[in-house]
Amino acid sequence: MYTASDLRKGLKVIIDEEPYIVTAFEFSKPGKGQALYRTKLRNMITGFTMDRTYREGDTFEPALLEERAMQFLYKEGDHYHFMDNETYEQIIISEESLGDAKNFLVENFNVEVLLFRDKAIGVELPNFVNLRVIKTEPWVRGDTSKADFKPATLETGYELRVPPFVEEGELITLDTRTGQFSKRVKE
């Protein structure tokens, strides 16, 4: 059990039966008044953010999250199917719970699935992943009238802006934290 004075950035706690992570924290104490712990919290299932102020003596149950190595199998509507690499058990995660991670998942991709009370709530991705460009305009050499970046669509359906030298069919590396182009992969 945590108390309000344990609150700090990165702490994971349960509020209203859902796991939250503290994303900002400030200690306040008005003169002669009680200690107040002002936090910003992100719901780890929905991504919803809220401000909450706690008092000394308030207690929290720690949110214990389990990580399991799984492979992404396929997508069916809004359902993403994964398989546990150890038990071969298959699970489904909704598109909503995946958040931005859905942009970077291709079949057979290995990820860490986060579970809260045996329910999958999201996935942890590596910081960098390689994905193939399936659609982008060709670059006209010597054409300086075009913008520095051009639109491209990846094999996952994700759309982003890439430098003009990137061609259709090429493999690129992108940063999953920002969703932006990082570099071209030589094959």
Place this chain on the structure above:
Amino acid sequence: MGKNWSLARREKALQQRAHILQGMRQFFIGKGFLEIETPHRIPTPAPESHIDATPSGAWFLQPSPELCMKRMMAAGFEKIFQICRCWRERERGNLHLPEFTLLEWYRAEADYHSLMEDCEELIQDVATIIGLGQQIIYRGFEIDLFGPWNRISVEEAFHYYSKTTLTKALEQNLFDEIIVQEIEPKLGLKKPTFIYDYPAERGALARLKQENQAVAERFELYIGGLELANGFSELIDSEEQRRRFHAENATRQSFGKSMYSLPERFLAELGDMPPSAGIALGVDRLVMVFLDAEKIDDVVAFTPEAL
């Protein structure tokens, strides 16, 4: 350059801090105050609901020097000041250190209004001594130190800056939350601001206002949204003080906190104290204002985490 870069880079801030401390002493000595020192380690602190003293053996490190300083006032000292270290358990944040520096001063035959005037003069003088003008910049606010500063009652502060009234806030037990979230951020943004006349139960050692027993003659000073000082007209009725200490201890118990034994010598001598007023000002925070520092860490040589 040595290894401890984070300490070395504070050299200029610490020079300024020293000038500010010297300026404070110069101000009080010039006003005829006696600089005193009282023990840091005391047998028992003044019981207060929300202040936890740091144990030191069977005694405590002082959360404030007030008990000894008031005993000096009771013994006949009329104008005294002290700059000292104080300790409060579990107070740590961008504006709090569990060991910090207080400036505390007392005046006999005075009430809280004269302390507000002292604050104005002190801070204006120190600004001049350290080479700042009467316009300072703190947290992006241009603050004018010319007097008179703003004075508003706590009730008015709720009226102007909060969506609720003082009465409702007290009924709903949300006084502290509204002060911190809605009112404090708006205080002292153009001129330093005093808010005064706190609900009686928020001033365990303060005198009640004669014409309105629901409020204590207590005030706080804010500059740029930062709380800097807390002063009041002193309660000098020892029986009333004893009742209040018991009430504070009862509140502590209801929160599951330890109760403190009563400071009996202080209570025995309190009745000898002439009508007086006393105030504590956070020195680290005043340095933050003058240096436009973001965190209290930036104005001290060492934080507990760096030890």
